Amino acid sequence: MDAQLDTYIGRVDGLEDESLVTRFKEFDSRNNRLAMLGLVADNFEAAAAAARTRYGAHRIAVIVGTSTSGILETEQAYRQRNAQGKLPGNFNYRTTHENYSVADFVRRYLALQGPALTISTACSSSAKVFASASRLIANGLCDAAVVGGVDSLCMTTLYGFSSLEIVSTTPCRPADAQRSGISIGEAAGFALLEKSKDQDDSVFLLGYGESSDAYHMSSPHPEGAGAKLAMSRALQRSGLEPAQIDYINLHGTATRANDSAEDLAVSGLFGSDTPCSSTKGWTGHTLGAAGITEAVIACLCLREGLLPASLNTTMVDPDFSMNVLLENRSLPVRRVLSNSFGFGGNNASIILGYQKL
Amino acid sequence: MIVYLKGIAATGPGFEDWNALSKHLTSDVGLDPDFVPHPQGDILSSVERRRASVTVKLAVDVAQAALQQSGMKSEDLALVFASSNGDTNTIHQICEALATPERFVSPTRFHNSVHNAPAGYWSIATSSMQPSSSICAWDDSFAAGLVEAATQCVTENLPVLLAVFDTPFPEPLYEKTPGHQPFGVALVLDLIPDGSLAKMRIEVDGDVNLATTPMANLQLEVIRCDSSASRSLPLLAALATPGANEVVLGYSGDLRLRIAVENLHR
Numbered sequence: 001m002d003a004q005l006d007t008y009i010g011r012v013d014g015l016e017d018e019s020l021v022t023r024f025k026e027f028d029s030r031n032n033r034l035a036m037l038g039l040v041a042d043n044f045e046a047a048a049a050a051a052r053t054r055y056g057a058h059r060i061a062v063i064v065g066t067s068t069s070g071i072l073e074t075e076q077a078y079r080q081r082n083a084q085g086k087l088p089g090n091f092n093y094r095t096t097h098e099n100y101s102v103a104d105f106v107r108r109y110l111a112l113q114g115p116a117l118t119i120s121t122a123c124s125s126s127a128k129v130f131a132s133a134s135r136l137i138a139n140g141l142c143d144a145a146v147v148g149g150v151d152s153l154c155m156t157t158l159y160g161f162s163s164l165e166i167v168s169t170t171p172c173r174p175a176d177a178q179r180s181g182i183s184i185g186e187a188a189g190f191a192l193l194e195k196s197k198d199q200d201d202s203v204f205l206l207g208y209g210e211s212s213d214a215y216h217m218s219s220p221h222p223e224g225a226g227a228k229l230a231m232s233r234a235l236q237r238s239g240l241e242p243a244q245i246d247y248i249n250l251h252g253t254a255t256r257a258n259d260s261a262e263d264l265a266v267s268g269l270f271g272s273d274t275p276c277s278s279t280k281g282w283t284g285h286t287l288g289a290a291g292i293t294e295a296v297i298a299c300l301c302l303r304e305g306l307l308p309a310s311l312n313t314t315m316v317d318p319d320f321s322m323n324v325l326l327e328n329r330s331l332p333v334r335r336v337l338s339n340s341f342g343f344g345g346n347n348a349s350i351i352l353g354y355q356k357l
Numbered sequence: 358m359i360v361y362l363k364g365i366a367a368t369g370p371g372f373e374d375w376n377a378l379s380k381h382l383t384s385d386v387g388l389d390p391d392f393v394p395h396p397q398g399d400i401l402s403s404v405e406r407r408r409a410s411v412t413v414k415l416a417v418d419v420a421q422a423a424l425q426q427s428g429m430k431s432e433d434l435a436l437v438f439a440s441s442n443g444d445t446n447t448i449h450q451i452c453e454a455l456a457t458p459e460r461f462v463s464p465t466r467f468h469n470s471v472h473n474a475p476a477g478y479w480s481i482a483t484s485s486m487q488p489s490s491s492i493c494a495w496d497d498s499f500a501a502g503l504v505e506a507a508t509q510c511v512t513e514n515l516p517v518l519l520a521v522f523d524t525p526f527p528e529p530l531y532e533k534t535p536g537h538q539p540f541g542v543a544l545v546l547d548l549i550p551d552g553s554l555a556k557m558r559i560e561v562d563g564d565v566n567l568a569t570t571p572m573a574n575l576q577l578e579v580i581r582c583d584s585s586a587s588r589s590l591p592l593l594a595a596l597a598t599p600g601a602n603e604v605v606l607g608y609s610g611d612l613r614l615r616i617a618v619e620n621l622h623r
Contacts, residue, residue, distance in 0.1 A: 087529045113609070135513075138508070155455045156470060159462045210489075212436075212488065217408075345481070
């Protein structure tokens, strides 16, 4: 990929040299290579295998969020069309690009046979996987679920966001007075959800909330009405009061519009005390994988007792009322709310935390 | 899971609407060999109608028809949209633009490219702030959408509008992914039995020997196998045929979806 744009790109190093194990050759694409790196990280593959032994392959669902899946492969195939306009013979749309290909790859890689689907709601995709999995488990369609998100660099998003003039020329600066847009990144992440057990040290999905802006295809509701509704519903489902949330991981893309709207939504619901930050200064905006990336960060906050600072933010927008962290803070963390908002006005908030006080 | 059907709509090759399809399914009335859907996107504002693609219009048209039949309010309904390939023409146009030296992707084309574009257009047109999801599962997208909608209906105690739609790719992608003639289907699901068209009991079955239900009519069987949306046809036939009927749809891998339909026509 050779995007010629004046922007900082959060590229996963070495992805071009990764190769999928032979039995998955037909799934070989940048997106599925990234998915595989996510699956082998942190012994996740072994945890999924243990769950498969515990519940049976048919009782574990696979739900993956992605925005563009492997569209890079189709972009490249279009550049290699022959004189008759035909795509290369070895190009396989279904297994390398089509949005379900990533969920299909994950279920095959982990040898799982439960319900499988891809959720593709732009940048809220891999937050919504938690809600969908929770409902499948609650209704007895499965006992556990592998949820996650995978989104890899492609020209569609790089040139598309550039065309919207919301890509920053420097690493993004969420909530900063001088913020100038997003930095696009790529990521894969996964979580294994199981029915509640009385284990004090487990992180629980305490709540989720979903909503639509009903406002504009690519701009957020200016007062953050949809964002506020998603957070309210997550609080309602968890039975928690706003004051019981220790930290909010913001969607915080560093566009002028998103961060302003999110400030109004967060301060309107939580006031000006609850510590919050966007971690996109550390990771870039990983789009369809942003939800899972920030869910993993939420788990790290809980485990390490650490609230991360908003990297690259030097002066918080003076119009903002929410409490944006400019330095890391160490303290016990029990509950984290994470926001993910996408194109089409699609909003999701999840609350992760410990069940016992 | 048990859910009640409050509204239904369908359009596809040979039939303009649910009325025409259900007549064909229950009588000698043939399909119209010349009919293919020409989505209008009537629910969209004139500005959005110009921006929206054929795929988006197909999705919102069929959703609107089911909503109208249900007599419910759009702002009360959660939304599940499912499609195997999403907006096929937009994907083609973007890949074609990115193969030129200019690589210009227009803002409208870019926001149309997201899989949840129809859900976004719908929520703007109807001012509904209810949750919406947009999913895919290749050929099993209808079955996966039905499960997503039913679990949401039962768990969140919300009526849910499910719309499943497919459109064909233009060349050169068509050669790699043939079929997918325009087909749209929409169902309004609710927990409240009052005034419903049918009761549906939906269960997942792991029995690999359980055969999926084909269409007895060869012409319809060919349509059924054409796309993920058209794989709803056996369920649509069960909903058109008075009395109690059971159908089996393919679901993820070798799982099956067993649906027991009890028609309660008013």
